[in-house]
Amino acid sequence: xxxxxxxxxxxxxxxxxxxxxxxxxxxxxxxxxxxxxxxxxxxxxxxxxxxxxxxxxxxxxxxxxxxxxxxxxxxxxxxxxxxxxxxxxxxxxxxxxxxxxxxxxxxxxxxxxxxxxxxxxxxxxxxxxxxxxxxxxxxxxxxxxxxxxxxxxxxxxxxxxxxxxxxxxxxxxxxxxxxxxxxxxxxxxxxxxxxxxxxxxxxxxxxxxxxxxxxxxxxxxxxxxxxxxxxxxxxxxxxxxxxxxxxxxxxxxxxxxxxxxxxxxxxxxxxxxxxxxxxxxxxxxxxxxxxxxxxxxxxxxxxxxxxxxxxxxxxxxxxxxxxxxxxxxxxxxxxxxxxxxxxxxxxxxxxxxxxxxxxxxxxxxxxxxxxxxxxxxxxxxxxxxxxxxxxxxxxxxxxxxxxxxxxxxxxxxxxxxxxxxxxxxxxxxxxxxxxxxxxxxxxxxxxxxxxxxxxxxxxxxxxxxxxxxxxxxxxxxxxxxxxxxxxxxxxxxxxxxxxxxxxxxxxxxxxxxxxxxxxxxxxxxxxxxx
Amino acid sequence: xxxxxxxxxxxxxxxxxxxxxxxxxxxxxxxxxxxxxxxxxxxxxxxxxxxxxxxxxxxxxxxxxxxxxxxxxxxxxxxxxxxxxxxxxxxxxxxxxxxxxxxxxxxxxxxxxxxxxxxxxxxxxxxxxxxxxxxxxxxxxxxxxxxxxxxxxxxxxxxxxxxxxxxxxxxxxxxxxxxxxxxxxxxxxxxxxxxxxxxxxxxxxxxxxxxxxxxxxxxxxxxxxxxxxxxxxxxxxxxxxxxxxxxxxxxxxxxxxxxxxxxxxxxxxxxxxxxxxxxxxxxxxxxxxxxxxxxxxxxxxxxxxxxxxxxxxxxxxxxxxx
Numbered sequence: 001x002x003x004x005x006x007x008x009x010x011x012x013x014x015x016x017x018x019x020x021x022x023x024x025x026x027x028x029x030x031x032x033x034x035x036x037x038x039x040x041x042x043x044x045x046x047x048x049x050x051x052x053x054x055x056x057x058x059x060x061x062x063x064x065x066x067x068x069x070x071x072x073x074x075x076x077x078x079x080x081x082x083x084x085x086x087x088x089x090x091x092x093x094x095x096x097x098x099x100x101x102x103x104x105x106x107x108x109x110x111x112x113x114x115x116x117x118x119x120x121x122x123x124x125x126x127x128x129x130x131x132x133x134x135x136x137x138x139x140x141x142x143x144x145x146x147x148x149x150x151x152x153x154x155x156x157x158x159x160x161x162x163x164x165x166x167x168x169x170x171x172x173x174x175x176x177x178x179x180x181x182x183x184x185x186x187x188x189x190x191x192x193x194x195x196x197x198x199x200x201x202x203x204x205x206x207x208x209x210x211x212x213x214x215x216x217x218x219x220x221x222x223x224x225x226x227x228x229x230x231x232x233x234x235x236x237x238x239x240x241x242x243x244x245x246x247x248x249x250x251x252x253x254x255x256x257x258x259x260x261x262x263x264x265x266x267x268x269x270x271x272x273x274x275x276x277x278x279x280x281x282x283x284x285x286x287x288x289x290x291x292x293x294x295x296x297x298x299x300x301x302x303x304x305x306x307x308x309x310x311x312x313x314x315x316x317x318x319x320x321x322x323x324x325x326x327x328x329x330x331x332x333x334x335x336x337x338x339x340x341x342x343x344x345x346x347x348x349x350x351x352x353x354x355x356x357x358x359x360x361x362x363x364x365x366x367x368x369x370x371x372x373x374x375x376x377x378x379x380x381x382x383x384x385x386x387x388x389x390x391x392x393x394x395x396x397x398x399x400x401x402x403x404x405x406x407x408x409x410x411x412x413x414x415x416x417x418x419x420x421x422x423x424x425x426x427x428x429x430x431x432x433x434x435x436x437x438x439x440x441x442x443x444x445x446x447x448x449x450x451x452x453x454x455x456x457x458x459x460x461x462x463x464x465x466x467x468x469x470x471x472x473x474x475x476x477x478x479x480x481x482x483x484x485x486x487x488x489x490x491x492x493x494x495x496x497x498x499x500x501x502x503x504x505x506x507x508x509x510x511x512x513x514x515x516x517x518x519x520x521x522x523x524x525x526x527x528x529x530x
Numbered sequence: 531x532x533x534x535x536x537x538x539x540x541x542x543x544x545x546x547x548x549x550x551x552x553x554x555x556x557x558x559x560x561x562x563x564x565x566x567x568x569x570x571x572x573x574x575x576x577x578x579x580x581x582x583x584x585x586x587x588x589x590x591x592x593x594x595x596x597x598x599x600x601x602x603x604x605x606x607x608x609x610x611x612x613x614x615x616x617x618x619x620x621x622x623x624x625x626x627x628x629x630x631x632x633x634x635x636x637x638x639x640x641x642x643x644x645x646x647x648x649x650x651x652x653x654x655x656x657x658x659x660x661x662x663x664x665x666x667x668x669x670x671x672x673x674x675x676x677x678x679x680x681x682x683x684x685x686x687x688x689x690x691x692x693x694x695x696x697x698x699x700x701x702x703x704x705x706x707x708x709x710x711x712x713x714x715x716x717x718x719x720x721x722x723x724x725x726x727x728x729x730x731x732x733x734x735x736x737x738x739x740x741x742x743x744x745x746x747x748x749x750x751x752x753x754x755x756x757x758x759x760x761x762x763x764x765x766x767x768x769x770x771x772x773x774x775x776x777x778x779x780x781x782x783x784x785x786x787x788x789x790x791x792x793x794x795x796x797x798x799x800x801x802x803x804x805x806x807x808x809x810x811x812x813x814x815x816x817x818x819x820x821x822x823x824x825x826x827x828x829x830x831x832x833x834x835x836x837x838x839x840x841x842x843x844x845x846x847x848x849x850x851x852x
Binding site: 344 | 586589590594663664669670691696700762780784
C-alpha cells in the first residue's frame with residue numbers, strides 16, 4: 001500500500017488478493033469494498049530495493065554478472081557459465097529450487113537477449129515453469145506476448161493499441177522504418193529499438209552489480225558448512241585454484257573479494273588488498289583466514305566465491321623465490337605490510353615524507369602507504385614570494401631547490417646563529433634544531449613573560465609548571481600565504497623558541513601573533529627535543 | 531686455576547648458555563659503555579627497553595632520540611646471506627664459527643667499507659599509538675626518516691602484535707614499538723622472534739600517566755637490557771659565559787644514560803653528550819661528556835670512580851649494590 005496523490009493505493013498484492021480481483025494501483029477504498037478483511041502494510045520501496053540487490057548479489061553464485069532489474073527482477077548473464085551447471089535447464093532448476101527454499105516466488109526465463117528474457121519472464125513464464133525457448137524459437141515465443149512485454153512506456157503502448165497492435169507478433173510484418181517513424185520518437189523506448197534489442201540486432205550491455213571481477217573461483221558444498229576449520233580448508237583450496245591460474249597467466253592479485261553465500265540468501269564478504277601483486281597461496285590464504293572471524297556463517301554456507309578485481313603482471317622469478325633470500329626482502333616487506341594493513345587498515349601505515357615548506361608541520365608529513373605517490377609536494381611559492389619571505393624573517397628559499405634536506409632553512413634572528421659555530425660546525429646553511437616529537441596540532445600552554453618580545457619565564461603545559469632556565473630564539477616562521485591551506489589560518493606569524501626547563505627538558509614553544517598585538521598573543525608547545 | 535680465572539671461565543660459560551650476542555653486537559663506540567655490555571655492545575637480534583624520566587616518561591622524546599641514534603647504525607641482519615660476491619671477512623668468520631659465542635663489531639666504519647647491506651640501511655618498523663615523530667628531528671640524530679615505516683595502532687596489544695610480525699622478517703633493520711604495558715609473556719615472545727630472525731627490537735616505554743608509570747616501571751621483562759635516558763640541563767660553556775647575550779642560550783644536548791638491567795652485565799650509568807646534534811651526529815654517535823668528572827650527575831647512591839677508559843675522560847659509575 002502506498003500513498004499516491006493524497007489517496008492510498010495498493011502497491012503490491014498477494015495471490016489470494018489477486019484471486020479476489022484486486023490489482024496493484026487500485027485505491028485502498030475500492031479494495032476494501034471488495035475484501036473488507038484486507039490486511040495492509042505500508043510499502044517500503046527502499047527496503048524492497050535493498051532486498052532485491054541482496055538477491056542479485058546472491059545470484060552471483062551463477063555468474064559474476066548480476067544486477068537488479070527495475071523493482072521486481074534480477075538479471076543474470078549466464079553466457080559461459082551455464083555449462084558449469086549442466087546446461088540452462090539444470091541451472092534454472094537449481095535456481096528455482098534454491099529460491100523456493102528461501103520462500104521467494106519467482107518466474108524464470110532464459111533467452112539470448114536481455115529484452116527477450118525480460119518479456120518471457122514477465123509474460124510467458126509461470127510459477128515453477130521457467131520459459132526456456134531454444135534460440136531459434138525465441139521469435140515465435142515472443143509473438144503471442146502483449147506489446148507491453150517490449151519494455152515500452154505506457155503512452156507508446158496506448159498508441160500501439162489505438163492502431164490495433166496488441167501482440168508482439170503483429171509488429172513483425174510492419175515495415176521497420178514506418179515503426180521507427182511512428183513510434184520511435186522517444187529514443188531508447190522506441191518500438192523499433194526495443195524490437196531490435198529483443199532479437200539481438202542491437203546490443204544491450206548489462207551493467208553488473210558493482211565491479212566485475214577479472215577472475216573468479218567458486219566452491220560449492222553439498223552440505224552447508226559453518227565450522228571455521230572447514231572454512232579455512234575451503235579458503236586454502238580456493239586460493240590454490242586461483243593462484244595456479246594466476247601463475248599460468250603470469251599475474252599477481254592486488255585486490256580480492258571472498259564471498260560467503262549463506263543458505264538464507266545473504267552474502268558475507270572478506271575483502272583484502274595487497275601492497276604488491278601476489279600469488280603466494282600461503283600469503284593470500286593467511287590474509288583471508290586472519291579476517292575469518294568477521295564472517296557470520298549463519299545457518300551454513302553453501303557457496304564460496306573468490307573474485308579478483310585487480311591483477312598486475314608478476315614475473316615468475318619474483319613470486320617463486322622464498323625464504324630469507326635478500327632478493328625477496330621487498331616481497332617479504334610487502335607481505336608484512338599486507339598483514340599489518342589488513343589488520344589496522346592501510347591508513348594506519350605511513351611513511352614520513354619531506355616537503356618543501358617553512359611551516360614545521362608541513363615540512364614533514366606522514367603519508368599513508370596507500371596514497372603514497374613519491375612525487376607529490378606542496379605548491380612552491382610563486383615568483384616574488386621569496387622577497388615577502390625575507391620581510392617576515394624568512395631567508396631566501398628558491399622554489400626550485402631540491403626537496404631534501406627536508407627542512408627549508410628558515411633561520412630567524414636567532415641567538416643560535418651567533419654561537420661561534422658551536423653546534424653548526426659542518427654544512428654551509430645553519431639550521432635551528434628541530435624536535436624529535438611534534439604535536440599535531442600544537443598544544444596551547446599558559447605562559448607568563450616579563451618582556452613581550454622574550455620567551456616566557458614559565459609556562460604550564462598539561463597541568464605541569466615548567467620554569468624556563470634557558471632559551472634560544474626567536475625563529476620567525478610566517479604563513480605560506482601562497483598555499484590554499486595557508487591563507488585560512490588566523491595566526492599567520494609564529495615566533496619559535498627553544499626553551500629548557502629546570503629539569504633539562506627542552507621544548508619547542510611558539511608565540512602565535514605579534515608580541516604587542518591585541519588580543520594578547522597565545523603560546524603553544526609544538527614539539528619536544530630529545 | 532686462580533679464582534679470577536675460574537670466575538672468568540664461568541662467566542664465559544654462562545654467556546655461552548645465554549648467547550646474548552648470537553647475532554653480533556652494535557658497539558656504541560664509547561669504550562666506557564661498551565666495556566660494560568656483554569660482547570662489547572648492544573646485542574643484535576634481541577629486545578631492548580628504553581625508558582624516559584619525569585614528564586618524559588609520557589612523551590618519550592629523549593627515548594626517541596636515543597633510539598634514533600641506535601637505529602642510525604643498524605642494518606638488516608643477517609647481512610646479505612647468499613648475496614652476490616664473497617662474504618666479507620667478518621661475515622666469513624661468523625659463518626665459520628656459527629653457534630659459538632663469537633662477537634664482532636659492526637661499526638659504521640665497517641659498513642662504509644662495502645659490506646652489504648651497510649650500516650644505516652634497511653627499513654625500520656616503528657609501531658606507535660599516534661605518529662608524532664618528526665622527520666627533521668630524527669634526521670638531526672642521524673636517523674634518516676625515509677627508512678621508517680610507521681604503524682599506528684590504538685592499543686598496546688596491537689602494537690606488540692605488529693612488532694612481533696615485524697620481527698619475523700629478517701629483511702628489517704629494526705623494529706621499534708612504543709607501549710605502556712609490556713607483559714612478561716609478550717616480551718618473551720618478542721625476544722624469541724628477535725633471536726630467530728636476528729632483527730633488533732627496541733621497546734620505548736611510554737606511559738599514559740603517573741599511575742601507569744608507577745605500576746610498570748619496575749616490572750621485569752624478558753628484554754636483554756633496560757635503559758633509562760634523561761635530558762640534563764645544558765652545561766655552562768666557558769667561552770659563552772662572558773657574553774651576556776648568550777649566557778642563557780641552550781648548549782648541546784646532554785643525557786644521563788642509565789643501564790638499569792642487563793642480562794649478563796652490570797647496571798651502570800653515564801652522562802653522554804651528543805657530539806654535534808645538528809650535523810656531525812649524522813653518524814648517530816654519542817660521546818661521553820668531557821666535563822664529566824667536574825660535574826657528576828650521579829644519583830646519591832652512586833659513587834664516582836675514575837679511570838682512563840679508551841682515551842676518554844670518563845668512566846661509568848657502577849651501582850654499589852645491584
